[in-house]
Amino acid sequence: MSTATQILSHSIDDQLWSRPEKFVFRVAFIFFILLIVPLEPEWYTKLFSDFSLYKLLSALAGSRPGLIEIKSESGRWGLASYATWGILLLAAVVGGIIWSLLVRKRTISGYHKLYYWLRVLVRYRIAIGLIAFGLIKFYPMQMPYPSVSNLHTEFGDYAPFKLYWQSVGLSLEYQIFLGALEIIIGALLFFRATTAIGAILTAGVLYNIAHANLGYDGGVHVYSSYFVLLALFLLVQYIPGIWKLFIKGETVVPQYYTPDYTTTRGKMFYIAAKAIFIFLFLFVYSYYRYDLHFNKGRLKEPILPGLKKAEGFYNVKSFVLNGDSLQYSPTDSVRWHNAVFERYSTFSYKVYKPFDIKTGNGVPDGTDLFKEYELTGRAGGRVYLYYEIDSVERNLYLVDKNQKFSKNTLKKYADKDFLGLKELYKTDARDTLGILRWHYAQIDSSTVQLSGIDQYKDTIHVELERIPQLHTPGKYWYTENKKFHY
Template sequence: MSAIKNMYPERSSIYRAWSTWEKISFRFAFIFFILLVVPIQFSWYKKLFEDFSFYGLLANVSGFRPEFIEISSESGKWGIDSYATWAIAAIISAIGTAIWTWLASGRQRLSYNQLYYWLRVLVRYRIGLGLIAFGFIKFYPMQMPFPSIANLHTDLGDYAPFKLYWQSVGVSVWYQIFLGFLEIGAGILMFFRATTAIGAIINAGVLYNIAHANFAYDGAVHVYSSYFVLLSLFLLILYIPDLYRLFIKKEAITPQYYRIKLDSRTKRRGYYLAKALFILVFVFVYGAYRYDFHYYQGRLKEPVIPGFSKAVGHYTVSQFILNGDTLTYSPYDSVRWHDAVFERYSTLVYKVNKKQPIDLRNGTPHKTDLFKDYEFTGRAGGRVYLYYEIDSLENAIYVVNKGRKFNENFEKENKKENEVNLKKLYQTAIRDSIGILKWKYERPSTEQIVLSGQDVSFDSIKVVLDRIPEQPLLGKGWFSENKKYTYVQ
């Protein structure tokens, strides 16, 4: 130690000997954060190589979430039990610390500064990657899309708390974009030692806000967001003594922290080249991939295949005929449609007084419109969401209930395609297994649509829909009816 002090007298505190409790604390932290930062689950690697691509590699590395166990209970999804993975990591770390301490007893080593340095590097880059990936889905506003027409006509009490919160953010498009910009910027700060402290403070504050909002609204993203709060607080530990002296004791400080020594031009060039390449790939290349996937390939939470031309709107059911009998409107009717909505994409929504399963997931971006579920997750109200494909030659549409549970093999075979050919599947046995219906349509005018055919109970129905003139209070949203994707059917 004296030799080190003589070589670096102005930085001798950096190389000071660690106390026993500091070593024990570090050993625990080292094992704990390695378990949370480095993928050790076989399922992660299996997913990575099942459908390997460069984008998939970047997305899986950036979006890694440690998950040793999943408790299937209410608390396991929204409450304290959802942190079970952290508890398991803490138990393993405690055992590992005891073994490490026993093995290291009586030995004097000066490697803790280096281990601490590299652990901080690993944590810094994990935060940076996660925050940048988290930010892009907001910067390209698709994590919380603008509310659909059917969503805007949903009663407030029919929303699950998380969906109400997400819809509120979805309305504020530029706020969501700003959040994405902030998260991307804060993530980039993690790649540089000089900006680590300010970046960790920003990340801890922003992600804490997201975590407690998800606790309040049952958003199920509280674990992942508080994960970054935990990592950020770990990074801030190093700076607390100097921050205390500067802001509390009002003392002048000269921060001095351990760093590796690049004692040759080759090492320095390699270091800067590696960092530049890392930032290029995970910020610019990954950002370009995200843009392409969202806006050119249609991998959004919302469908992108266009529906009927100039049919977007809210419709009243002026006539409903069941097996030849005209049913009069009743708010308690579980068969007659109460109203209907045609979205700008190929989704038809109708409401009946009948219990429908409530999907409590956040909605996942898919390549295939049929499997995109964000529009009906987190809401009740008896609305049925139908995906439809138009056959203009026969004046027919083929429809499927999007809210039903699809066969696992059917999903696996079709999720890689841009769209599912319902007309072709209608001629096979799959028709009955997933409930494909064929309805005739007429358009006497641009304000009226008439549908006729058989429902899932094989009853004959005829529905006359008249558009209700409305002036949306929120405008047409981020994407109007005329918004065109480069995505081609």
Template structure:
């Protein structure tokens, strides 16, 4: 392997020092050195892939300490920087005679190009379908605005536009990532992604989404790739002066070219695998919401017409902690109940991977005001087995009757073994968000 540089220059002392620190820093940040990462990779059931497995592979970055809050994750950056400074000092001492690092700089950019492409294409695909930010559920449409964390408001607002806006955002990430795979279009791709990721970082901080560190990490890589051509772009576009492109490149042997082609093809095939798996999950099992179908023809919003405990009727109340106010049956096996009693609000972002419906928490994450129950159906005995997803120690067993298509009668025991009797009356409620504003509406 040789290199060809028609404009070879000797590096200044401070340039070498900055490069040495940067080289070590970005290698530690980009190349998986944590054994737990490889444990995750080898624990994946490749015959039953899901997009969470693939996302877990793409979002690696070193964590020496687990932060108590997302913004404290930047401490890990300082640790990596300290390690890089120490190694760079030793490197300088042992290699004082070297005049340039053009070849190493080339390979560092290769690592950063593929690391950034790996990350943004992964997230781009789950926006393109869209899986990352699905539209609001019926329970969401019946939850007061003030009962949401800011991140959930952003997620639902973006998810409403699933057919257009979110998919467009994903397309930008995918296109930017693919541009990084060709050396001639790296600057275009890095510039596109830098502009995109600035917005992502700001959104993470403004809405407290929780991915501040990772989005900043991807932005840092994009900016590092842009640095290479920034002086020439400034001279050309701002100063309007004649600018000579950097002609440095590596001359590969035929065997090395073949290896490079194989690796690039493998990367693209993995990307296509990612597309296929995500598309399958989106059409068959969105995976962020429960997958088990709910009670047949029960989907809808219900007013709680009657509510009794141990034979004692409790009239409708906005303050009684026992009284159910309204109920939503989702298309999947979840019902959500509006009450005034305190509940355990799920403060996660709800995107953790799980095959079990009870552990799929996105529908209740970041929201208050409603208790979410996962339920199993015994259709022979007409019994619903409810388990509270906000507090898994709470279990209800309720017999159901359906005297007509609008009414569901529930009777049985709650978690305290009290006898309960509940009559639900389905309301044909209309939602402006689903109707749009192109036609006259009467609600």
């Protein structure tokens, strides 16, 4: 088709749009632009505070509209959590009215061009979002294998979302499959020829994720619904053809506007820009995620190795508090019921006492002390402590992870693999962080003794006896990293 014929065809097509259709398009155009372009100043501040290529790619792939957050029925989900969408839709309607008033006395063509480029923006937004979504499953970080502490948590003490996440984390193959599927779907949306199938798969797969997060109160229902909405917008163009082909049984010859690059330079620029964009997100960003996961150990679970040959679930054989020996009672809020040494730098023990339940899904912080995934979404009175080892004097330096840290503390000790608690114990940080010092003795292969002063200023002496485990401890390759070995 010649350029002149294309221009004539496009002009005629524009004239076929009714006024209501043009108004709906104007509203949709503004609405989806507002959904895709980051509007929060914090997004730009965070991006440029320590700019890097990875940070740029990650920020673009992970941006989501979040002007307002309203706690609703369960505190995490409900219609109120979609408030930002309502605000943006209202703004789009107002913008559509203003746009219509401004052009009411003018004959304007080119709506098909705007529609095409809006679809390109939506396609690429879904693509990079799904690739980013998929990579944290393909390199399994999003839903880690349950820790020993979590494996010994009663079923009824779990929040629904933690049960869901851990059930996925139990299966390495399933999580990798989900990640690969999302990456492939994202790649399909980079190309016009595979947009329809990519949009259909996006709507189906992401609806399932949104539905599961609504059902299990998982917290990412709005973000997954976001991609469903974008995918449905892409499918609008194909609905007439699909109806004719599959319902009416008629022959369909798709005729959609595509830009005509009349110069070699313009065509080469288009091909190069597209190739670079795809290369950055499919390969460069993928390598960054691999590097963070395996080489830098940016996982949701701690990575600093724990006490050597101590990993396991322990019965509390004896517990002495301020010189008095306490006998076991299932309702005791002081005497430990059982204890766990993880393979990494977490020690936990259980008492009969309520604690605030953390409802976040956890983030892969660089500092083990602030990683919360292992203790989120669960009750049951378990206390989690981060620790570092002084193997010469046989001391453990510990900090209670259940406490609420100040913003200054979080910032001061951010992105440190090793905090140096032994040295900090001699400074004001001892009180700021609540650093404890316990002497340890590994009597034999199954017995560990701990003694010192706990976080309540009581003197304790505890003897732990490891119980042989019959379940898999979770030492799959994906929880390992090249930075530390266990």
